[in-house]
Amino acid sequence: MAGVEEVGTGAVGVPSSGNTISTVLVVIAMQAEAMPLVQTLQLTEEDEPSVFPKAVPWKKYSGTHEGLSVHIVVPGKDFHLGVDSVGTVPVSMLTYASIVSLHPDLIINAGTAGGFQSKGAAIGDVFVATHFANHDRRIPVPVFDEYGIGTLGATPIPNLVKALALKEGKMSTGNSLDMTPEDEEIIKANDATIKDMEGAAVAYVADLFTVPLIALKAVTDIVDGSKPTVEEFLENMSTAAAALSAMVPRVLKYVSGKKIADL
Numbered sequence: 001m002a003g004v005e006e007v008g009t010g011a012v013g014v015p016s017s018g019n020t021i022s023t024v025l026v027v028i029a030m031q032a033e034a035m036p037l038v039q040t041l042q043l044t045e046e047d048e049p050s051v052f053p054k055a056v057p058w059k060k061y062s063g064t065h066e067g068l069s070v071h072i073v074v075p076g077k078d079f080h081l082g083v084d085s086v087g088t089v090p091v092s093m094l095t096y097a098s099i100v101s102l103h104p105d106l107i108i109n110a111g112t113a114g115g116f117q118s119k120g121a122a123i124g125d126v127f128v129a130t131h132f133a134n135h136d137r138r139i140p141v142p143v144f145d146e147y148g149i150g151t152l153g154a155t156p157i158p159n160l161v162k163a164l165a166l167k168e169g170k171m172s173t174g175n176s177l178d179m180t181p182e183d184e185e186i187i188k189a190n191d192a193t194i195k196d197m198e199g200a201a202v203a204y205v206a207d208l209f210t211v212p213l214i215a216l217k218a219v220t221d222i223v224d225g226s227k228p229t230v231e232e233f234l235e236n237m238s239t240a241a242a243a244l245s246a247m248v249p250r251v252l253k254y255v256s257g258k259k260i261a262d263l
């Protein structure tokens, strides 16, 4: 079905409005991933007046950088358990609310990911996602199976990738840090180099609103390696956060004064 295929592989945020990029929304799942970047960019937390409803734990850090209006948003701590609200549901609500209130010209989803060494990933690499797909939405009914995978192409940014010598790879998203044999099979079918818990959800919302999206993911753990994921994740979290807080400002500098079509 050619029509379905076309819908399934559309690129997020294309066509763009053609305006010079002025507002950038940076969506980050974990507070520890966000804080080094908040400090580097010297952003400040604004709670009055808040763009988000009072009830939610979401946080926003804003300021200007390289002539851009930059907002970092995080889903905050789970009300009941006090840990970061990782996964697809909180980040999609946060992305939705942020788009509606901040009208970004560009979204950057920055975070950490597991990487497949068989696909060229190494700890601390910062990857830019070329495609987004899901691996935990198995719906074995014609067409719904494809909806479950939900493949979307990333906004094309060939000049940026070249200028910053970024590694590129396909990303697969699911709501688990570990990987079941079923997940593994679908991740392989998705041809993924990196595996995370939010990317495809941010892409879904960005695509709904035709907002261009760049996903930058620093590798904290090697999925097809010998170390246990959780141990390796914790060991490399600060290295990855540092790599992100170095890379995101370089991306902001590059996009400043440009249009999406220039990237």
Ligand code: SAH
Binding pocket: 029, 030, 086, 087, 111, 112, 113, 114, 115, 176, 177, 178, 195, 196, 197, 198, 220, 221, 223, 229, 230, 233, 234
């Ligand atoms: N053990 C961690 C839990 C964080 S959940 C802690 O102590 O805080 C993992 C987060 O990192 C998610 O936001 C996810 O997007 C990303 N991530 C890193 N490695 C991953 C992997 N191998 N699989 C899925 N998500 C991963």
